[in-house]
Structure formats: C-alpha cells, structure tokens
Amino acid sequence: MSSTLFEKIINKEIPSEILYEDDISFVIKDINPQAPTHLLIIPKKVIPKLSDSTQEDQEILGHLMLVAGKVAEDLGLDETFRLVVNNGAKAGQSVFHLHIHLLSGRSLNWPPG
Numbered sequence: 177m178s179s180t181l182f183e184k185i186i187n188k189e190i191p192s193e194i195l196y197e198d199d200i201s202f203v204i205k206d207i208n209p210q211a212p213t214h215l216l217i218i219p220k221k222v223i224p225k226l227s228d229s230t231q232e233d234q235e236i237l238g239h240l241m242l243v244a245g246k247v248a249e250d251l252g253l254d255e256t257f258r259l260v261v262n263n264g265a266k267a268g269q270s271v272f273h274l275h276i277h278l279l280s281g282r283s284l285n286w287p288p289g
C-alpha cells in the first residue's frame with residue numbers, strides 16, 4: 177500500500193519542519209495556514225480517520241491531545257487555541273491519515289463554517 181502524505185513527511189520523503197516528535201506522534205506546520213499559527217498533530221500510526229479508531233487506539237488519541245496542549249504551552253499561545261478534526265471528505269478531510277489541526281493567533285468564530 178502506498179504511504180500517506182504524513183508518512184512521507186515523517187520518513188523525510190517530503191520536506192517539512194518537524195516542530196515536535198516522540199514515539200507516538202509528531203507536529204508540523206500546515207502548508208496552507210488558516211490562522212497565524214496552524215499546526216497539525218499527527219499520530220505515527222496510520223488511522224485513516226477518527227471514526228476508524230478503536231479501543232486499542234485510546235492511548236494514541238489521548239496522547240495527541242496532551243501533545244496539543246504541550247505544544248500550545250511551549251509556543252506561548254496564551255491558552256487560546258482551537259483543535260479541529262475533520263472526519264470524512266464531506267467534513268473537509270483531505271488527507272486520510274488522522275490529524276488534529278491546532279489553530280491560534282486570530283479570533284475564531286463559532287459556529288465554524
């Protein structure tokens with residue numbers, strides 16, 4: 177099976193600055209930022225979308241949330257950021273390797289579009 181875009185990034189087949197990495201996850205800047213800070217928090221395990229995750233992914237999913245909080249703190253985002261997971265093409269997902277968007281640095285409206 178061909179690798180996902182994010183596997184190619186972590187395998188250095190596609191260049192991208194890795195802002196954070198551990199055994200389970202890594203964080204990159206989004207190539208098309210929708211806010212002054214727009215990061216992607218990505219598990220190394222390929223889970224195509226959140227709704228494909230199972231009980232065995234519980235630790236990974238929790239870990240991604242903790243990494244989001246840690247990176248936000250390290251970047252001094254002043255405890256003001258939004259996390260987004262697009263699940264499925266109709267919800268805006270374009271890369272089918274689970275990732276959490278972290279957006280910050282501008283006012284964020286609710287409801288989102």
Ligand code: 5GP
Nearest residue numbers: 192204205206207208262268269270271272
């Ligand atoms: P999705 O639409 O699946 O929720 O989010 C995928 C995100 O990946 C998009 O925001 C898109 O801008 C970003 N993206 C697509 N290709 C690349 C790339 O080659 N490098 C980086 N850093 N981000 C990418």
